[in-house]
Amino acid sequence: MAHPRKTPDPVDLPQRARLTPQRLAVVEAIRRGPRSFTVAELYDRARRQEPKLGLATVYRTLELLRRTDAIRPLAGSPRAEYVRCSPGHHHHLICLSCGTVEETELCAAPSDAELRRRHGFAPESHELDVYGTCAECRAA
Amino acid sequence: MAHPRKTPDPVDLPQRARLTPQRLAVVEAIRRGPRSFTVAELYDRARRQEPKLGLATVYRTLELLRRTDAIRPLAGSPRAEYVRCSPGHHHHLICLSCGTVEETELCAAPSDAELRRRHGFAPESHELDVYGTCAECRAA
DNA sequence: ACTGATACTGATAATCACTCTCAGTTACGG
DNA sequence: CCGTAACTGAGAGTGATTATCAGTATCAGT
Numbered sequence: 363m364a365h366p367r368k369t370p371d372p373v374d375l376p377q378r379a380r381l382t383p384q385r386l387a388v389v390e391a392i393r394r395g396p397r398s399f400t401v402a403e404l405y406d407r408a409r410r411q412e413p414k415l416g417l418a419t420v421y422r423t424l425e426l427l428r429r430t431d432a433i434r435p436l437a438g439s440p441r442a443e444y445v446r447c448s449p450g451h452h453h454h455l456i457c458l459s460c461g462t463v464e465e466t467e468l469c470a471a472p473s474d475a476e477l478r479r480r481h482g483f484a485p486e487s488h489e490l491d492v493y494g495t496c497a498e499c500r501a502a
Numbered sequence: 503m504a505h506p507r508k509t510p511d512p513v514d515l516p517q518r519a520r521l522t523p524q525r526l527a528v529v530e531a532i533r534r535g536p537r538s539f540t541v542a543e544l545y546d547r548a549r550r551q552e553p554k555l556g557l558a559t560v561y562r563t564l565e566l567l568r569r570t571d572a573i574r575p576l577a578g579s580p581r582a583e584y585v586r587c588s589p590g591h592h593h594h595l596i597c598l599s600c601g602t603v604e605e606t607e608l609c610a611a612p613s614d615a616e617l618r619r620r621h622g623f624a625p626e627s628h629e630l631d632v633y634g635t636c637a638e639c640r641a642a
Numbered sequence: 643a644c645t646g647a648t649a650c651t652g653a654t655a656a657t658c659a660c661t662c663t664c665a666g667t668t669a670c671g672g
Numbered sequence: 673c674c675g676t677a678a679c680t681g682a683g684a685g686t687g688a689t690t691a692t693c694a695g696t697a698t699c700a701g702t
Contacts, residue, residue, distance in 0.1 A: 380668080382678090418662085419679085468620065469612065472609065477632065481604060482636070483635070485595075487633045493626050494623055495623070495624045520650070520697090525650095541689085558652070
């Protein structure tokens with residue numbers, strides 16, 4: 363889980379949203395926790411700060427954060443998992459051995475032109491998840 | 503990586519598995535149906551051939567097929583969706599307008615060497631889903 | 643053909659992740 | 673302060689998936 367980051371990832375709420383203690387608790391729990399997490403785990407951690415917190419509020423807050431790309435549901439994994447994301451285009455390296463998720467800015471999706479020519483398809487976005495073994499697990 | 507395809511997609515069961523009428527019905531329903539489908543849709547169609555078919559059996563068969571990469575859960579879409587896959591490495595083009603899923607052999611994931619150098623990560627596999635607008639919807 | 647082991651089955655209950663509802667509460671611009 | 677729209681927790685509701693279990697089908701060895 364140890365991946366040096368220079369600046370802590372911003373985890374922001376949308377502009378219109380009110381800053382409530384409940385939302386703060388969720389955001390803090392995300393910020394302080396591991397990069398990837400399940401809703402249940404997050405709920406548990408956020409409740410340590412805000413014991414009355416309701417599960418529905420956690421889902422509501424996650425939805426807000428998803429809209430700002432602060433987090434992203436983790437595709438291809440057991441359900442109910444999210445990853446905390448830094449801003450900007452990036453993809454995920456998922457370790458099959460320990461489950462940690464790393465980000466990479468490396469990206470090599472098929473080019474728009476190629477997709478258009480070969481498939482008549484106009485791409486808007488893409489998701490790339492790479493599975494394998496992380497540095498730590500390879501060392502061990 | 504890219505395998506051009508002449509023959510219709512094989513939809514095979516694992517070698518050890520018994521070929522029961524129920525499984526046949528599920529496999530046939532997949533083969534004859536659209537490329538992407540929900541479990542509920544599949545269940546309905548398979549029951550036309552095998553009316554006594556149980557839902558649990560459908561799930562069990564889907565799990566078998568998933569293990570052989572004959573189908574794949576569709577990441578990032580509403581739950582309970584699968585895509586029928588051709589053999590060989592490929593990725594999916596998902597139309598945001600009509601929801602159809604197309605396959606492409608175009609693939610440009612970050613190179614193993616690059617991932618290893620930059621992240622110490624040893625990749626084994628990857629998943630790439632491209633979202634956009636398909637040829638038909640662009641025409642309309 | 644018999645037989646025991648094992649794989650498979652449908653029905654149903656149980657579990658899970660998530661969503662909805664609603665009455666009460668709160669943040670915050672004015 | 674105050675009005676109000678946004679937010680809240682609790683819990684019921686929903687839909688997908690998994691687990692359980694007793695009965696059934698198939699297979700390998702005789």
